Amino acid sequence: MFKFNTFKPVVAGLALAAAAMVAAPRAEAEIVVMGGNPEGSLFYAQSQAIGAVIGKHTDIRVDVLPQSPTVYFPMFMTQEADIGLSSPIEADFAARAIGPYEGANGGEGYPLTTLMIGSPIRLSIVVRGNAGIETLADLKGKRVVADYGAFAGSSITAEAALANAGLTADDVEVVSVSSYPEGVSAVIEGRADAAVGSMGSGILQQLNAAEGAKLLSIDPSDEAMARSREIGAAFVPLEVKAGPVGADEDIFVLSYGTTLYARPDLSDETVTTVLKAVWDHYEELKAIHPSLATWTPDRFASTQTMVPYHPAAVAFYKEQGVWTDEVDARNAEVSGQ
Known part of the structure; x- marks a missing residue:
């Protein structure tokens, strides 16, 4: 098996460097920092598109941070980043401190929550x-x-x-x-x-x-x-x-289903605002980037999740009538309940 590099000594330095890019004072209800991977990647383009739709229909400004999850997942803990696109595989490793995230956060893993599952990546x-x-x-x-x-x-x-x-x-x-x-x-x-x-x-x-x-x-x-x-x-x-x-x-x-994650302490109000903007205006995404044609509400609440949903996301999907018994059971499973 390929031996992944681990990032215990690297993440802190990268996080500090990336933090400098988003260090300007901000009010959480007005600016959301979104991890989106480096320019040229599909996740970066998708993050820009999702951020644009959120910004168009809410009072939130989304600033896309062009860094990988190894940088912005640690930044969830310091509230320097709020949401981010990642693979469910990498998020699972990060949450459980295994694979390339071995030893992360003192072996506890990074605290993550799911907001929505979107387009299948290829x-x-x-x-x-x-x-x-x-x-x-x-x-x-x-x-x-x-x-x-x-x-x-x-x-x-x-x-x-x-x-x-x-x-x-x-x-x-x-x-x-x-x-x-x-x-x-x-x-x-x-x-x-x-x-x-x-x-x-x-x-x-x-x-x-x-x-x-x-x-x-x-x-x-x-x-x-x-x-x-x-x-x-x-x-x-x-x-x-x-x-x-x-x-x-x-x-x-x-x-796999590309997933939008959030720090667990992101406010319920912000989570609900983000979800409602994408839920109500998802059809605008495909005009910005064709890969988002399959970023549709029928995928958002899914049994494919590897990380528990944010409580405000659970409440939102229940209100929309898409939080099924199967999704609830899967959410409990990945929550360790």
Whole structure:
């Protein structure tokens, strides 16, 4: 199994640096700081879109912090960040202080709550179109970006994709970078043969324009997905029909429901305002970024959650009539009740 870098000595320094970007005095009811990952990533574009809709329809201004969860999850504890987009897999690791978050917050993990589950992300390993690499198994012996430093979500995805094909980091030449966009850039520049690719991200389109982008199909079989789920329990296979950048033919990719998280002590009023803005105006999201066409209210309250919902979110979804017994049971399960 790939040995993740842990961030016990790194997070504090990164958090301090990132905090300087949001250090101006703010009133919680007026400004919300949203973790959104670095520019060029899909999460950054989606965070900008969600923030724009919230800002348009409420008195809240959303400032997107272009940092990974390894930076902004610790900032939840200091109230320097309020909400953020992340994978349920990474959030689960952060909350339980395991994997790349081993030892986080003195081994207690970072306190997180779920606000809503949104669009399914589409992930695999991407290569240059003319690289002659046709399958994940072909990556054996190749230069693969599998260590993303503090950008833990991509490290997790890389390991899960390799595991899907029965490979580990020992079977490839691991290339190290510091963010998801830098990984694809390494492929563009010829420093790597393959990297994690997120369908719909700006950097993937840059690779396609420069060299052609080819996302390698994962194996959707139960056996192969069991290997991927050993890395991250929330991974599911998703079929993508030919057409999007990176998919010149029908393929399967790894997926999960992209999730909006919040610090547990974020006020009920702010949580309700954020949720109502997105609930009432979700149709505006797809006009800002096409990947948000599936960011729809029928997904928001879900049994797929890995982290308990914020109490104000529970109350909101009950009021909307979408808080089912199944969702309640799952929420109790992940709450340890």
